[in-house]
Amino acid sequence: MKYKSQKVAYWFFALSMLLLSLQLIYGLIMGFAHAGMDGLHEWIPFNTAKAVHTNLLVVWLLSGFMGAAYYIIPEEAQHELVSVKLAYVQLISLALVGVAAIVGYHFNYWEGRKFLEIPRPLDYLVVVNVLLFMALILITLFKGKRKTTTALVMSMGLLFAALLYLPGMIDFDSQVLDSFFRWWVVHLWVEGVWELIMGGILSFLLIKLTGVDREVIEKWLYVIVGLTFLSGILGTGHHYYYIGVNKIWLIVGGIFSALEPLAFLAMALFAVNMYRKGEKKHPNKTALLWTIGSAIVSFIGAGLLGFAHTLPQTNLYTHGTIVTAMHGHLAFWGAYAMIVFAIISYALPNMTGRKFYDTARGRMAFWISNIGMIGMTVAFGVAGVAQVYMERKMKMDFMTVQKDLEIHFYVLIIMATLFIVGITLYIIEFFKHGQPTDEALEVNELVED
């Protein structure tokens, strides 16, 4: 940490951890419901649990990205954040809108559009909140001494993510059009602009942690985000195969989405190579573990498991089954959750002055959560493939198949418990750091540069 205003990031990270914990509780509720135990049905029916689980995911990741931006942009631009006070206003309003939405979902107040359930009036508040955030970040960047590629790519990702929220707010009478433009938000986020945010954070961390020359790292960053957009934009077509639009998307979506793993492969190779090349290794081993881990697990979850069902011939059978949930979990975890954990692990010691660089608890948090998540992915995967065969190939009735799948959800719950142990360790480590202080500034000057 080099600028006092970077400390505001801490509170965004803390909000992230809180919402993540809640997200997992709702995940368990759904896991139990799938296993045949829906005792909470009257108060938290499955659709409430699902909307809360996925929306909390999006909000805690966004809160993590925002914290990352408040930490990274001042340091890259070499300029204090233009207004710390407004950043706190933005934090609190984000938390309030998030909580209002989540509470509403328990009272049938929502818009049943997968991932974009936030009702319209709250959408406007989200827009205002994000405008404030973008203004703070962009003004800081442009007042700053330098505009690095890392900062530009990250800000571009954030700005496009904000703009892409808008197509999700158009009203349509046709379910087909509704769905068509919903993907402009959901797909172009996770397989487009969020990858710029991820790439920006990754490149910042690699510069700090490996000591490899900025010019080299940023050159590859351009290549990676180039591959992302080249494949990801037209790759949107993989959601248009079977929703009532024409057949052109079977070809376009099939070809371009099959290329999407290249960006994730490039990211993994990039991270591993920079690590190998680096000569001035930073002592923060935990941050390094999450950074390299994120690049690798995102390739598996998004790249490989995405590819597994992206060709139209396969997707015809897997579309809308538990196979999709399998991929959704490991992809979100590897690409976005892990990169947020990486930047938190890097930034916390710098903000608080506590050098928890390589603790046993930190390492356990990494390995246990990852093993748990991979176990969950396998459980979803086995259930998904079984579902596809029984329901879609053997034409068995939906509910008959669901009964047969219950056993896999017991496995899911066990793996999820392991995962939760890992996350709990991470959160304990988080709070053991204590709160950010200005004294940390001086301590850091001795370690860095």
Added chain:
Amino acid sequence: MLSKKQARAFFLGGTVVTFLIFIGLTVYSLGEAQDQSHSENITEAVVRGKKLWESNNCMGCHTIMGEGGYYAPELTKVVERRGDAYIKAALMSEQPWQPRGRKMVAYNMSEAEADDMVAFFKWIGEIDLNGFETVVSPLAKDKSNN
């Protein structure tokens, strides 16, 4: 070796070109000639049905055209599979509908609302889904045991 400038040109060039193609394809696909959804059949009842579909977040449990939750049956061809009366009974039930043990929210809909939902499902059921309809439903109907 690739320079940073070339890398940036690759990024900007690739983005602009694919973005323009994407917009072009979108305009082309949404044109009337390409319509596979019989959009002329979207009556007021269908629109009201869609609003109910959204305001109750049915998609939180069910899939429709393969999108939604994986907890409850796919509803794309539900009219063909079950018929109007069955659907209306499920929607108008005052108790959670649970023919096979797994509970649905008791929506307690009025007859008019249930009719709107059925109109919505009928419109959905006629959309040409590039072959997906043959995988998710009519065949399931042959085998369905109740």
